[in-house]
Amino acid sequence: MNILVTGGAGYIGSHTCVALLEAGHTVVVADNLGNSKAETIDKIKQITNKEITFYQIDVTDEPAVERVFFSHDVDGVIHFAGFKAVGESVEKPLAYYYNNIVGTMILAKACQKYGVHRFVFSSSATVYGENEVPFVETMQLLPTTNPYGETKSMSERILTDAARANPAFSVALLRYFNPVGAHESGLIGEAPSGIPNNLMPYVTQVAKGKLEQLRVFGNDYPTVDGTGVRDYIHVMDLAEGHVVALNNLTEGVHIYNLGTGQGTSVLQLVKAFEEANGVKVPYEIVGRRPGDIAECYADASKAKRELGWTAKRDVIAMCRDAWRFEKGYK
Template sequence: MTTNILVTGGAGYIGTHTCIALIESGHTVVVADNLSNSKRESIEKIKRITNKEFPFYEIDISNKQAVETIFKNHRIDGVIHFAGLKAVGESVEKPSMYYENNLVSTLVLANSCLKFGINRFVFSSSATVYGENEVPFVETMDLLPSTNPYGETKAMCERILTDIAKANPSFSVSLLRYFNPIGAHESGLIGEVPNGIPNNLMPYITQVAKGMREYLSIFGNDYPTIDGTGVRDYIHVMDLAEGHVAAINFVTEGVHIYNLGTGQGTSVLQLVKAFEEANGVTIRYEIVDRRPGDIASCYANVYKARRELCWIAKRDVVTMCKDAWRFEKNYQHQVV
């Protein structure tokens, strides 16, 4: 069934890929983004890839009036709420900015949904809410405190949405806990564009491969993992995008929590090697001290999403590396 989905943060990394997956599976989208961490050109690229037009609103989701205007102008069947600030280090330096942006936008959006009778809400959460639980992380685990304000905003938004759903039985909320999205759309037109020095591993690797950075710093090689470097569950961003389509299609009342990962852990060194082999390039790296707040291993138990959403990540690490590199090679970084 075709549904019209409001995608907040739809100009960003995961949002753009999800718009493509939604449109390709027959849904229509309305996109809203304040472009604080993205560019208008990514909207044009979605249109180019899908060959479909859709409305775009350059608004802040914390602005109640602006959000309500969208609900007045369009019949919206559900929302996927990506809009949020996501840089862990910046959240430690500017906690109030993170709490205000991430919490207020979620509250405004959820309240507007209730007011306009929109009952499907999908929220971008993160594996960071598990803290230092034992791997693999399962949805039933108690959440542990995060080491940074960003992670706290995700845990708080989960609680806010859970309480709202409890008080409003027809409201359906999916809390999607992402593991580590990497890669890019196979067209090479859209991908991850970090602002300044990348916080995440893959954009760092691709920028070293491109010659923009001299070497990759690997934070610690004395973790209790296969080779001492940190282990993460990397998931192709298009698989993650398809997970959102599955979640929006699965409408049942109440709160549903899903891990979106592959269930496979890959170490930093393993990812570097996979990238080199997949793309025939060499990545210079140096081992430096551990980074405060990093955990040794993080990977998902993925059975719940498989069972209930009939969704499973299909693309392997080699594909992730090839797609990330294809995008980076095509992308012209702005010189600041």
């Protein structure tokens, strides 16, 4: 298939481009490079030895999006392009609602206009809010505490309604847990600008000496060691999950958790990182961060049952690959 990947120069998008190309699909990337670099496109070509068509466009620019659909026989869209920082979404709600919702709507509209029936959307475990773990796809979604999470719930709803009105439109809503790690080549990975919001890039930057020490937000949660528990998933497992979801997409709306089903605490992750890489990660315990929940992990059984997909790479592989990328990153 010929797949339009929005946000394909970004962290998860770039790894998914690799997985798509390796599975024999062709890829057209649309990305405004607001949070990524053009050289990532060259790295994807280098890893796969395949060509990619790249458009530096904004997905909220409707005429520009239409030109891409007009110029290519698109068989499906994987929509990653969006803002993703929870804290920033509280500061800039309008920018988040605009970018994430309008982008989704323009792409869905273009799909209708150009007869594109496959749509895979990047959603997030955030939509479960404070439900009980493990999170199951059938749960009633609870309001999230931030605009970012709301943009994901709303986009899910918009795509679901669009599919109801047009039964040929097949939608996969993929709810990611905590993607970490990097392609094993070390050529692409997660490179946040500024101080990282997420644990693993923070850990790699402390290990490298770019940041002095890790701040662990709270050690009084009701968890195995008091620190927050998350379901870390290797970004290549996540990328492969997209390919499987796309290849198996049938009419209607299909929701899948993409996680491992295993929770890992902050301190367990730090220990695994030190063991995997033989480096020290100094840390200090500080107070809880507002908006954080104690535990978040998936019931990952639906994707296994229906798609035959499970995450294969363990926490050690995640730590090793994240570190390999960081060491080579300037």
